[in-house]
Amino acid sequence: MLSYRHAFHAGNYADVLKHTVLVQILRYMLQKDKPICYFDTHAGAGFYDLTTEEANKTAEYHRGIELLWQERSLPQALDDYRECVKAACGEHLTAYPGSPWFAQHLLRPQDRLVLCELHPADRAQLEQTFGASKNVQCYAEDGWQKSLALVPPPERRGLVLIDPSYELKEEYGKVVEHVKQLHRKFATGVYAIWYPIADPERTAFLLRRMRSSGIKRIVQLELGVTRDHREAGMTGTGMIVINPPWNLAEVMQPALEFFARRLGPYAYSDIVELAGE
Numbered sequence: 124m125l126s127y128r129h130a131f132h133a134g135n136y137a138d139v140l141k142h143t144v145l146v147q148i149l150r151y152m153l154q155k156d157k158p159i160c161y162f163d164t165h166a167g168a169g170f171y172d173l174t175t176e177e178a179n180k181t182a183e184y185h186r187g188i189e190l191l192w193q194e195r196s197l198p199q200a201l202d203d204y205r206e207c208v209k210a211a212c213g214e215h216l217t218a219y220p221g222s223p224w225f226a227q228h229l230l231r232p233q234d235r236l237v238l239c240e241l242h243p244a245d246r247a248q249l250e251q252t253f254g255a256s257k258n259v260q261c262y263a264e265d266g267w268q269k270s271l272a273l274v275p276p277p278e279r280r281g282l283v284l285i286d287p288s289y290e291l292k293e294e295y296g297k298v299v300e301h302v303k304q305l306h307r308k309f310a311t312g313v314y315a316i317w318y319p320i321a322d323p324e325r326t327a328f329l330l331r332r333m334r335s336s337g338i339k340r341i342v343q344l345e346l347g348v349t350r351d352h353r354e355a356g357m358t359g360t361g362m363i364v365i366n367p368p369w370n371l372a373e374v375m376q377p378a379l380e381f382f383a384r385r386l387g388p389y390a391y392s393d394i395v396e397l398a399g400e
């Protein structure tokens with residue numbers, strides 16, 4: 124039984140990184156008229172009310188989106204991201220959109236969204252928010268298996284967001300094996316994989332496996348509150364992007380540096396090429 128619920132974490136600094144990268148990838152892909160297909164293997168509920176007990180139990184959004192909310196001027200990538208959040212909740216930060224919401228907001232009628240979510244409550248909310256949209260397919264199915272079954276998409280242009288909770292320790296290895304399988308079927312696809320730094324050895328294992336995967340053109344974007352891993356809980360987070368837009372590192376660097384400064388005195392950001400051409 125799954126116990127992870129994203130409602131407790133919505134809008135935290137990991138979401139800021141993940142969704143800022145997501146927005147930049149989509150904006151780049153949408154510069155061409157040809158339709159794209161967006162896959163969200165672990166979609167969550169799609170939209171989160173920040174006034175609930177769940178969201179305020181640890182109020183993680185205070186150390187996330189809230190740090191950027193009142194800023195007058197932001198680096199371009201963070202400004203694009205914040206515009207999307209404002210489109211979802213208005214001028215007051217009372218709600219936070221999930222990854223499917225960002226994608227649906229940016230995609231055009233000719234594009235498609237494929238969303239997978241296993242938790243019954245989150246899946247019901249997802250269906251309620253997006254089920255009526257013609258270009259969205261929601262599946263109450265395993266996102267690993269479903270994505271593998273559906274690539275390559277007929278559009279031949281696509282982004283796969285892989286965002287597991289890493290509740291199960293084997294997911295650190297599974298994510299790499301899975302992306303290798305996807306990439307074998309759809310080598311030109313763009314892949315965005317989220318990871319936490321909560322157990323640094325497992326994260327290092329994931330990154331080593333990704334480097335030695337044989338896949339080319341991989342960039343890693345990381346943001347941490349501290350490099351001191353004796354701190355309990357999540358100390359950082361990252362995104363791995365395969366076949367990234369050529370300007371992703373360039374547009375994300377000032378954004379990550381800016382956000383790291385807001386996160387505190389020991390915070391850091393890194394952008395690393397894990398594999399070249």
Ligand SMILES: C[S@@+](CC[C@H](N)C(=O)[O-])C[C@H]1O[C@@H](n2cnc3c(N)ncnc32)[C@H](O)[C@@H]1O
Binds near residue numbers: 165240241264
């Ligand atoms: C980190 S959350 C997703 C957050 C979402 N992508 C976002 O950014 O707004 C992970 C979600 O994956 C769901 N999940 C776990 N295992 C799954 C599986 N095998 N297939 C599909 N969904 C799964 C969980 O119920 C949870 O809602």
